[in-house]
Amino acid sequence: MTDHGHDHDHDHDHPHEAITADERPGYYDIMETAVRxxxxxxxLFGPDEIRRQIEVLDSRTPALGAKVVARAWMxxxxxxxxxxxxxxxxxxxxxxxxxxxxxIVLENTADVHNLIVCTLCSxxxxxxxxxxxxxxxxxxxxxxxxxxxRAVLEEFGTHIPDDVEIRVSDSTAVIRYxxxxxxxxxxxxxxxxxxxxxxxxxxxIGVIPVSYEKEAx
Numbered sequence: 001m002t003d004h005g006h007d008h009d010h011d012h013d014h015p016h017e018a019i020t021a022d023e024r025p026g027y028y029d030i031m032e033t034a035v036r037x038x039x040x041x042x043x044l045f046g047p048d049e050i051r052r053q054i055e056v057l058d059s060r061t062p063a064l065g066a067k068v069v070a071r072a073w074m075x076x077x078x079x080x081x082x083x084x085x086x087x088x089x090x091x092x093x094x095x096x097x098x099x100x101x102x103x104i105v106l107e108n109t110a111d112v113h114n115l116i117v118c119t120l121c122s123x124x125x126x127x128x129x130x131x132x133x134x135x136x137x138x139x140x141x142x143x144x145x146x147x148x149x150r151a152v153l154e155e156f157g158t159h160i161p162d163d164v165e166i167r168v169s170d171s172t173a174v175i176r177y178x179x180x181x182x183x184x185x186x187x188x189x190x191x192x193x194x195x196x197x198x199x200x201x202x203x204x205i206g207v208i209p210v211s212y213e214k215e216a217x
Contacts, residue, residue, distance in 0.1 A: 018140065018155070026137070064095050065128040065178060066199035070192045072105075073183045083107060086178060090128055097127045106169060107180040108206070113160050115153065115168045115206040116177045117145040123171035125178050129201055136205065146170070156207040179204050184212040 025033075040047060068090055072079035082089035086103035097103075103125055106114040118124065122137040135141050145152050149166045153159070160166055169177045181203045187195060202208045 061130045062199075062201035062204065063196070064090075064130075065125070065201070065204045066196040067093060068095070068128060068178070069180060069199045069204065070196035072180055073187075073195055074192045079107075079180070082180070095128055099127070100174065101125075101127075102175050103128070103178060104169075104175060105178045105180050106167070106206075108182045108209075110164070110182075112165050112167060113153075113206065114177075114179045115145060115149050115166060116171065116179060117142055117168055118171040119143070119146060123173060123176060125176040128178060129204060133201070153207060156202070158208050179206040181206075181210045184210050186214045187212050 068082065071093065072082050078089065078092070081092070082105050086105040087097055087101075089105075090103065091097070106116075108114055118136075119142050122132050124132040124136065126132070141152065146168055149168050150160060153166070171177055181199065183195075184198065187198070190198075198210050198212055200208065200210070203210045
């Protein structure tokens with residue numbers, strides 16, 4: 001596990017790969033297909049078991065993580081438990097974990113902005129967010145998020161002031177991260193369910209903030 005704190009500017013007089021999705025099968029897609037077919041051929045498990053596991057994965061969506069964030073915004077005692085042990089706090093809300101990974105929740109503040117990456121592959125808090133977006137798995141994001149996080153965030157439309165520290169946390173096979181975003185101003189009257197509707201997947205990875213525009217009376 002490696003955390004990288006960056007609180008300085010980066011000059012951009014050098015070329016870099018844009019963070020865009022490629023529709024062609026990637027290395028890990030090809031490897032996954034080959035390994036899956038080999039395991040089925042060797043009868044280590046069957047297609048039905050694979051299908052059931054895929055259904056479990058498909059049932060997980062960012063709405064689960066948004067529920068966790070909204071509860072933490074509304075309940076300070078729950079937030080304290082969430083920051084102390086992310087996995088057990090999620091389980092309090094009925095979110096089950098189908099693997100042995102730990103979940104560390106990182107709180108954004110006025111002074112610190114957290115960004116999540118997996119530099120080696122695509123380790124990701126799937127039990128609470130579902131499948132990762134394509135860009136999260138791409139080499140440009142995995143490399144550049146560590147070396148030039150401010151530039152990466154700018155490409156997502158997120159400007160972080162120079163006096164705010166950016167902390168980049170690198171996921172591993174056993175440790176996953178979830179960002180607890182800043183609660184947007186003006187949401188004091190919203191219910192927990194309404195707050196959850198504001199929280200997006202990308203905000204819980206740390207590439208964008210949670211935004212809120214109060215409706216005109």
